[in-house]
Amino acid sequence: MKGTIFVELVKMAENAFGEEVVDEVLSKADLENDGAFTTVGNYPCTELVKIVVAFSEHSGISGDKLQRMFGHWMMDHFVENYEEFFVGMTDSFSLLEAVDGEIHVEVKKLYPDAELPVFDTERLKDDQMKLTYTSPRPLVEFCHGMVEACLERYSQTAEIERCPVAHQENATVFDIKLNQ
Numbered sequence: 666m667k668g669t670i671f672v673e674l675v676k677m678a679e680n681a682f683g684e685e686v687v688d689e690v691l692s693k694a695d696l697e698n699d700g701a702f703t704t705v706g707n708y709p710c711t712e713l714v715k716i717v718v719a720f721s722e723h724s725g726i727s728g729d730k731l732q733r734m735f736g737h738w739m740m741d742h743f744v745e746n747y748e749e750f751f752v753g754m755t756d757s758f759s760l761l762e763a764v765d766g767e768i769h770v771e772v773k774k775l776y777p778d779a780e781l782p783v784f785d786t787e788r789l790k791d792d793q794m795k796l797t798y799t800s801p802r803p804l805v806e807f808c809h810g811m812v813e814a815c816l817e818r819y820s821q822t823a824e825i826e827r828c829p830v831a832h833q834e835n836a837t838v839f840d841i842k843l844n845q
């Protein structure tokens with residue numbers, strides 16, 4: 666995975682727990698590079714999972730919750746750093762529909778070694794969308810946080826139901842029904 670993801674995860678942890686705690690937790694987390702991540706590097710997703718587990722053990726916040734928080738954090742980061750991808754997006758559904766066919770396509774051009782998930786979207790009604798997430802990485806909770814953050818960005822709220830896809834680890838269907 667791109668180093669940016671790791672750098673931002675560490676920043677989120679610093680923001681939540683303070684720099685000293687982060688140094689201590691990372692040094693005990695048995696990481697391949699002792700927790701020194703750079704934006705230009707690439708690191709295995711297993712390291713990301715180790716970091717989440719370490720902060721979960723330290724804070725008592727579940728790993729799932731931390732991943733979701735991180736989804737919100739990354740959305741803010743993307744909004745700040747990739748403004749152009751949000752031009753013309755008027756609501757959360759248009760943004761979610763653009764991720765697979767437009768946004769992540771551009772991301773892949775910028776960073777050919779990026780490891781991206783696959784999204785399939787289907788509008789069931791004006792106010793209801795089925796979003797199927799598929800990835801070899803165990804980041805469904807991170808994805809859930811990103812979806813929530815997309816809604817928040819457009820001041821929308823929704824009921825989100827999740828259903829795993831049979832025989833496909835990590836793959837999940839999000840049924841998103843907007844509240845009016």
Ligand code: HEM
Pocket residue numbers: 666667670743744747750751760761764768769772778779780781782800801802804805807808811812815
């Ligand atoms: C401007 C918007 C966005 C940018 C620039 C962006 C960029 C990226 C980048 C650089 C990665 C990491 C790839 C790697 O580590 O190699 C990533 C991963 C990911 N992105 Fe996006 N993304 C954007 C929007 C979204 C949105 C709106 C979603 C909503 C669901 C999303 C879902 C994900 C997920 C779940 C991953 C983790 C990888 C995985 O699950 O396999 N992204 N994205």
